[in-house]
Amino acid sequence: MNALQQQEQHTAPREISSRAFREAMSHLAAAVNVVTTDGPGGRAGFTASAVCSVTDEPPTLLVCINRSASAYPAFADNETLCVNVLSAAHQEVSNTFGGKTPMAMRFDHAEWITQDTGAPVLADALAHFECRVSQRMPVGTHEIMLCEIVSMSTHDAHECLLYFNRQYHQLPRSVASVG
Ligand SMILES: NC(=O)C1=CN([C@@H]2O[C@H](COP(=O)(O)OP(=O)(O)OC[C@H]3O[C@@H](n4cnc5c(N)ncnc54)[C@H](O)[C@@H]3O)[C@@H](O)[C@H]2O)C=CC1
Numbered sequence: 001m002n003a004l005q006q007q008e009q010h011t012a013p014r015e016i017s018s019r020a021f022r023e024a025m026s027h028l029a030a031a032v033n034v035v036t037t038d039g040p041g042g043r044a045g046f047t048a049s050a051v052c053s054v055t056d057e058p059p060t061l062l063v064c065i066n067r068s069a070s071a072y073p074a075f076a077d078n079e080t081l082c083v084n085v086l087s088a089a090h091q092e093v094s095n096t097f098g099g100k101t102p103m104a105m106r107f108d109h110a111e112w113i114t115q116d117t118g119a120p121v122l123a124d125a126l127a128h129f130e131c132r133v134s135q136r137m138p139v140g141t142h143e144i145m146l147c148e149i150v151s152m153s154t155h156d157a158h159e160c161l162l163y164f165n166r167q168y169h170q171l172p173r174s175v176a177s178v179g
């Protein structure tokens with residue numbers, strides 16, 4: 001098989017299975033976040049890697065949430081949320097919010113504080129972004145929430161938590177340069 005044929009093998013198929021897509025996605029390293037909310041829909045949170053910066057005017061993030069997640073009804077009803085960026089010390093927090101644990105128990109094992117929006121803020125998060133949800137868009141199984149930043153903070157002293165190849169990894173703030 002020549003190089004062109006090999007390339008076509010990767011680009012030609014029209015039907016991409018969910019399994020194949022996930023396998024390819026497992027090659028993308030991602031920061032790990034716990035996204036929280038509180039309000040008329042109740043308190044809830046879930047672990048999320050599908051978080052990214054959209055624009056700095058106005059400062060806006062997007063968060064993708066599966067509409068079948070136990071946390072979804074609360075996010076659908078509430079107008080605010082907080083993106084808590086996890087440090088390497090928060091692997092258990094990620095597991096707790098990553099599914100199955102009853103919502104009432106998820107907030108038991110870390111320090112959560114309330115600041116500007118009412119959404120729970122993880123006290124020692126690497127960074128936190130309190131947001132007002134400005135737009136929502138259903139896409140397939142998920143909902144994209146566009147989130148305007150209301151307030152935020154950062155902590156410099158930690159290593160960050162990454163998710164890559166279906167496993168957690170730790171990345172130090174500075175890595176010695178090679179050569
Ligand atoms: N964006 C999402 O909704 C994500 C959901 N998860 C959940 O955690 C479980 C375990 O994940 P892994 O250990 O990484 O193995 P996996 O093989 O299920 O997923 C591999 C990668 O595919 C992507 N992915 C997984 N489920 C997805 C979904 N429903 N929609 C869009 N992208 C998705 C993510 O980038 C994930 O890291 C998944 O089965 C899923 O339920 C994990 C990561 C992202």
Ligand SMILES: Cc1cc2nc3c(=O)[nH]c(=O)nc-3n(C[C@H](O)[C@H](O)[C@H](O)COP(=O)(O)O)c2cc1C
Pocket residue numbers: 032046047048049050051064065066068069070071094097098099100101163
């Ligand atoms: C590392 C990691 C990243 C995840 N990222 C997302 C995400 O971006 N969006 C999402 O809807 N679910 C994501 N999930 C899955 C949710 O955290 C949660 O497991 C799922 O919503 C089912 O939770 P439930 O048992 O409360 O219904 C992720 C899970 C893990 C472990």
